[in-house]
Amino acid sequence: MLRGVTFRVDRGEAVVIEGPTGSGKTTLLRLLIGAEQAERGQIFVNGVEIRGPATPRLAAVRRSLGLMVQGIPLLSELTVADNVGLPLKAARLPYRDRRLKIYEALKTFGLEGRRDTYPGQLSGGEVQRVCLARALVTRPAVLLTDEPTTSLDEGTAKDVVDILREAHRRGLTLLAATHTPTLAYQLGGRRLLLEDGQAREGTAGPER
Amino acid sequence: MRKSRPATGGVILAAAVVLTLAGGCWLVAWNAWNVMRLWRAEVKLVVYLNETATQDTVAAVRTAILSEPAVRNHRLISEAEAMTEFLQMMQSDRSLLEGLGDHLFPVSIEVWVEESAQTPTGMDALASKWRQLPGVESVRYGEALVRELSAAARVVWIVGTVIGAVLAAGVAVVVGVMANVALRAQRDEIALLKLLGATDGIVFKPFILRGAATGGLGGLVAAAALGGAWWAFRSRMTGVGDGILNAWLDRMVFPPEFVVALIGLGAMVGGVGSVIAARRVNRLTA
Numbered sequence: 001m002l003r004g005v006t007f008r009v010d011r012g013e014a015v016v017i018e019g020p021t022g023s024g025k026t027t028l029l030r031l032l033i034g035a036e037q038a039e040r041g042q043i044f045v046n047g048v049e050i051r052g053p054a055t056p057r058l059a060a061v062r063r064s065l066g067l068m069v070q071g072i073p074l075l076s077e078l079t080v081a082d083n084v085g086l087p088l089k090a091a092r093l094p095y096r097d098r099r100l101k102i103y104e105a106l107k108t109f110g111l112e113g114r115r116d117t118y119p120g121q122l123s124g125g126e127v128q129r130v131c132l133a134r135a136l137v138t139r140p141a142v143l144l145t146d147e148p149t150t151s152l153d154e155g156t157a158k159d160v161v162d163i164l165r166e167a168h169r170r171g172l173t174l175l176a177a178t179h180t181p182t183l184a185y186q187l188g189g190r191r192l193l194l195e196d197g198q199a200r201e202g203t204a205g206p207e208r
Numbered sequence: 209m210r211k212s213r214p215a216t217g218g219v220i221l222a223a224a225v226v227l228t229l230a231g232g233c234w235l236v237a238w239n240a241w242n243v244m245r246l247w248r249a250e251v252k253l254v255v256y257l258n259e260t261a262t263q264d265t266v267a268a269v270r271t272a273i274l275s276e277p278a279v280r281n282h283r284l285i286s287e288a289e290a291m292t293e294f295l296q297m298m299q300s301d302r303s304l305l306e307g308l309g310d311h312l313f314p315v316s317i318e319v320w321v322e323e324s325a326q327t328p329t330g331m332d333a334l335a336s337k338w339r340q341l342p343g344v345e346s347v348r349y350g351e352a353l354v355r356e357l358s359a360a361a362r363v364v365w366i367v368g369t370v371i372g373a374v375l376a377a378g379v380a381v382v383v384g385v386m387a388n389v390a391l392r393a394q395r396d397e398i399a400l401l402k403l404l405g406a407t408d409g410i411v412f413k414p415f416i417l418r419g420a421a422t423g424g425l426g427g428l429v430a431a432a433a434l435g436g437a438w439w440a441f442r443s444r445m446t447g448v449g450d451g452i453l454n455a456w457l458d459r460m461v462f463p464p465e466f467v468v469a470l471i472g473l474g475a476m477v478g479g480v481g482s483v484i485a486a487r488r489v490n491r492l493t494a
Contacts, residue, residue: 062405065405075397090401092406092410
């Protein structure tokens with residue numbers, strides 16, 4: 001359970017929410033997108049209060065975010081291309097524009113050869129890259145990511161971190177949850193330590 | 209959204225079968241009602257004038273009858289014309305009427321009225337009014353026939369509408385079940401799309417449109433099946449029956465509007481069924 005968690009993330013900032021398993025990192029991210037409801041308190045994203053049932057305003061907020069959060073998995077019955085295209089479909093982009101953006105995203109993440117593959121046939125690293133491609137395909141201003149490098153081999157984890165750093169360098173606001181301190185240092189930016197449901201500011205990571 | 213062609217084909221077929229039954233009911237009811245309406249239109253009021261009625265009296269009665277807006281047509285029958293018609297009908301000559309008096313057939317006026325007045329109440333009202341006119345002996349019409357035809361037309365219309373409506377609701381259920389199955393199969397995708405910011409319209413519109421299209425196609429197939437059955441029936445029956453049957457068949461029609469109505473109805477109930485299914489799944493993925 002999260003208690004008395006208060007923090008603010010400014011545009012272009014990178015914040016790593018750090019804490020052990022079960023400390024509430026995923027819950028916090030899910031609260032931010034309205035997938036779960038807080039009993040008390042207020043949450044604002046882009047000036048919109050995230051509360052209550054899904055409204056068109058909440059839907060618009062969700063569309064402005066890139067999501068790589070637990071509970072938003074790849075759908076096993078859709079191909080890689082279809083999975084990556086889901087946020088574009090949610091944004092009601094015309095089919096032709098969708099195809100173009102999917103192609104660009106797959107190319108950026110080195111997944112051109114996997115477009116018609118199903119998630120069950122992908123390696124762990126490829127799954128993470130598809131999730132990232134899906135999260136960034138709409139070129140969102142904010143990315144919420146949950147354990148982006150967990151269970152990846154060292155090389156793949158480095159690739160993912162490089163992608164996140166590059167996106168942040170281009171202006172992406174980044175909010176990453178992790179249980180490993182390493183990611184905070186790799187990404188740099190502000191650290192928010194979650195422990196026993198409470199949050200405190202940690203020491204900043206090294207400058208990138 | 210993915211779709212299963214065999215499943216969609218099956219639902220179109222099921223919708224077509226139910227719509228064919230519904231359409232068949234309506235077609236029979238509509239034609240039966242129409243034939244009864246035409247029969248009823250043939251029913252006339254006959255105003256008999258008394259023996260002492262002068263030319264002026266007849267003219268005055270005629271004027272009074274024609275002043276009624278409900279009067280569609282009329283025919284004045286003189287004594288001589290009435291006698292001729294009677295003898296023609298009896299296939300006999302004047303010797304049949306010898307000794308029965310001079311004024312055996314009174315002057316009469318046959319009156320046909322507009323459809324709005326072809327009801328027991330309407331006919332009664334006109335008859336009562338005309339009975340009060342000076343020189344009028346009596347006013348008669350097929351009261352019993354008018355009542356029976358009106359009652360039968362009402363029963364046919366109600367039964368046809370009720371059965372057709374029940375069957376049309378069946379189409380909504382068939383298409384709704386299909387939409388429900390499709391929506392539940394894609395529940396994860398729907399939930400995910402909503403988390404990614406899709407509005408209900410974006411998520412459910414394709415399902416509703418597909419439901420309407422499925423119902424509409426079912427209606428088209430049903431119209432084709434009914435049209436084919438109608439054509440076969442008419443081809444088989446032409447020249448088979450006697451004069452009355454042929455006259456009856458001639459009055460039965462398969463109106464082109466019926467095709468449009470079946471397609472429209474199929475699309476509408478298909479859309480409604482899909483909307484209901486979408487609302488139920490929406491609650492599950494909220």
